[in-house]
Amino acid sequence: MNYWLMKSEPTTFSIDHLIHLPNSTDHWEGVRNYQARNFMRDNMRIGDQAFFYHSNCEVPGIVGIMDIVQESYPDFTAFDPLSNYYDPKSTPENPRWFMVSVHALQKFDKTLSLSELKTYPQLHEMVLLRPGNRLSVTPVSKKEWQFILALNTGSQS
DNA sequence: GCCAACGTTGGC
DNA sequence: GCCAACGTTGGC
Numbered sequence: 001m002n003y004w005l006m007k008s009e010p011t012t013f014s015i016d017h018l019i020h021l022p023n024s025t026d027h028w029e030g031v032r033n034y035q036a037r038n039f040m041r042d043n044m045r046i047g048d049q050a051f052f053y054h055s056n057c058e059v060p061g062i063v064g065i066m067d068i069v070q071e072s073y074p075d076f077t078a079f080d081p082l083s084n085y086y087d088p089k090s091t092p093e094n095p096r097w098f099m100v101s102v103h104a105l106q107k108f109d110k111t112l113s114l115s116e117l118k119t120y121p122q123l124h125e126m127v128l129l130r131p132g133n134r135l136s137v138t139p140v141s142k143k144e145w146q147f148i149l150a151l152n153t154g155s156q157s
Numbered sequence: 158g159c160c161a162a163c164g165t166t167g168g169c
Numbered sequence: 170g171c172c173a174a175c176g177t178t179g180g181c
Contacts, residue, residue: 009179032177033164056179114180132162134178 002043003140004050005128006066006102015052015064015107024104025069029077030085032097036137041072041098043139050102051140051148053128054111061113062148070101108152122147 006028008014018026031037048068054060074095077085090096117123127138140148 007179035164060180134163136178 002045002048003142003145004039004044004048004068005053005062005138005140006050007053007055007136009056010054011057014054015104018052018066018102018104019107025101027070027075027099027101029075029099031075031099031136032085032087033136036135037098039137039139040100044068044071044100046071049105049145052104055136059111059113061111061115061117062108063111064107065105066102067105068100069103072098072100075099112148112151117148120147 013026018024028040031040046068050066050068051062052064052066054063074092075085075090075097076099077083078087078090078095078097079092080086081088085097087096114128117126118129123129123144126140126144127133127135128140
């Protein structure tokens with residue numbers, strides 16, 4: 001099983017949005033970066049788990065946990081001229097962008113902030129924390145995953 | 158809202 | 170295939 005971190009701007013799509021959908025499940029739309037796409041398309045498997053990360057907001061950080069419930073399929077928002085994610089170069093015959101389906105497992109009581117994550121030497125190698133990293137989908141090592149989960153023991157909802 | 162870092166585009 | 174110009178991301 002692999003572990004991931006997936007970013008979303010909460011004003012666009014937050015963990016609360018996800019939790020309140022039927023089955024707390026939705027497609028993860030709008031990834032328009034090749035490296036992030038490749039992680040989703042080539043490496044994500046059903047049962048993998050991912051941190052839900054809020055970016056570009058007051059307190060950026062990890063806000064909960066998801067699991068992958070459907071492996072990659074074409075991101076249909078790319079086909080919709082009315083979508084913010086429309087890309088005329090992606091067609092149903094030859095899709096360029098892909099999405100997975102995610103399911104919320106848990107929301108943390110409190111955001112595990114980026115600034116706190118940066119204080120732990122155990123996390124210094126995290127892809128998220130690498131200088132200049134902007135990838136919206138990044139791998140998380142098993143050790144990093146377990147360390148972060150342990151930080152939240154006792155503060156889960 | 159600023160801006161550094163990075164990715165993409167497109168002329169040549 | 171180089172690389173300058175431009176657009177985007179996302180912390181601050």
